[in-house]
Amino acid sequence: MSALTLQAPQGTERGRAPRLRHELRAIHALVHRDLLRLACQRSHTALVLLQPVVYLFALGGGLATLIPAASLGTGYQTYLFPGMLMMTVQTPAIMVGIRLITDRQSGYLRELLMAPVSRSTLLLGSCAGGTLVAAVQGAVLLSLAGAVGLPYDPVLLLLLLGSMLLASFTLTSMTLALSVTLRSPELFHTLLSLLMMPLLFLSGAFFPLESMPGWARGLATVNPLAYGVDLLRRCIALRVPDQAAVGGIEWAGRQPPLLLEAGLLLAVGGLTLLWAARRFSRPE
């Protein structure tokens, strides 16, 4: 079949290997690429990690003296910690979207599109890569838990890591959907910088949602970042009740169940990814 019989011992295996295995190998290739890039861009990674640390200690340290712990239920730095974890996973999620656009410009995307797998698989691989990188970076930041007065409880750390994975999956899917739709890098950057700040401020990362006006609280209930922060905060409350922060997302004055929030994030991320994959697969 192949003219390269001398060099193609895998030619026979090729026909038998189930389709799914090929798609999984392609996903592995993309995740592998993201991890390799993470490893070879050490200075970039260090800067990405530094940003939330600066917020946590420079902003958090300064405001901690102004904001009484009584109004938050805990110290301000402890309060800020879930927000900082969200910031950590947010950057790699955005990077995945930027990568798709730069790959399109550099021509690398064509190399990917030539692979004998479905385009949905390529998008799934990018999403998995971004999520994993976010989780790795989040895990590094988790090591600061002690500095903000949280115990190194393995169950708590696992819960926090799981929540970060979930939140970064949703965020990565959303940036991928955005970068599949917007092909111009300028538009993508402008829209992101326009969206990211309000999303972060309306997430309850910096101040409690109930201290905000009603319309802002309304917006928070449709803000995926707010659900991510809320999830992290409630994990802390679950394991360390005396550090439980006040407030959080409320639907008609009632806090939704923890698992429902997690399920919602997963569902939104999954649906967004599906939509993006469909759009990406449109034949040219």
Added chain:
Amino acid sequence: MQPSAGDDALAAAALLNAEVTAPRTGEPPHDPGYAISTRGLVKSYPGPDGTTVDAVRGLDLDVRRGETFAFLGPNGAGKSTTIALLCALARPTSGHATVAGFDVATQPHDVRRQVGILFQHSALDPDLTVEQNLRIHARLYGLPRRDVRRRTAEVLEPAGLTDRRRFPVRALSGGMRRRLEIARQLLHSPSVLFLDEPTTGLDPHARAEIWEHLRALRDRLGSTLFVTTHYLEEAENCDRIAIIDGGRLVAQGTPHGLKAEIGDDRVALRTSDDGRAREVVARTAPPDRPVTVDADGTWLRVPDGSAWIPRLCAALEAHGIAVHAASATPPTLDDVFFHHTGRSITTTPATTGGGR
């Protein structure tokens, strides 16, 4: 003036309809002996203001297995679009194409598993090392883990990059990157290799090296090479050439055959007075042979050109015109190109034939 390939196909079809029992003139379209076969391939894009842009208009192409096939055409002729169609990256608007025995419209994954493509612009990840780029490609094409290491070593060796395998791609020269890209496309052992302007942007030395490399690969692996180029001397070394212009095939054949089709040699004379020389040459030469005067002097096309030189020189001397130089050149591919498209392909003379 020259019947196009489309006309040929129509004629063949008419013949078949008229006389069913007659032996077919052409080979069947999906002959397994063909690496690439297309019939009536059309690709149109929506253009501005609701118009349609026809990039490829009814292409009939047959490329045999193991052949080095050159696809020659000016910019915008539809070369890259054709490659995108043959690699199943774009869907044809109409028509059929089979590559390595698979239909590009209905079996795109099988087609892609069987082809490799070297894009016009580099598609490597510059931050990663040579080896890492290769491994990612191998996994994308579904190679099992145990084969990846072995295949990587196997393709690096002929590319002469074994000792650079841990270098980041951005530290490689242009020629090395090109060789790496070729090596990468060989990882999944394709039977057809598409090369879109493989030597553009390389210096003459690197260009010669890439071609040496490609020829060695073809001889060793027997793969089919489909090359687009606008370097005529590169097309010259291919087994067969197709000339595409405005999305249509205007000529197809071996370099020798295409040149023989034109047949006439180009006879050029440098004289003391080209203006008068033109009249004299026109009267001496066979009738209906247009004589042109340009920067090269006075020239015309005649069969068996060298036999005409003494006669023309004698006539010119008789009229008191001194002949400084005379030459007879057999037709070149540029002449073939000019003959079929009415244009010269050498738009940038500085880049052709520079280092040879």
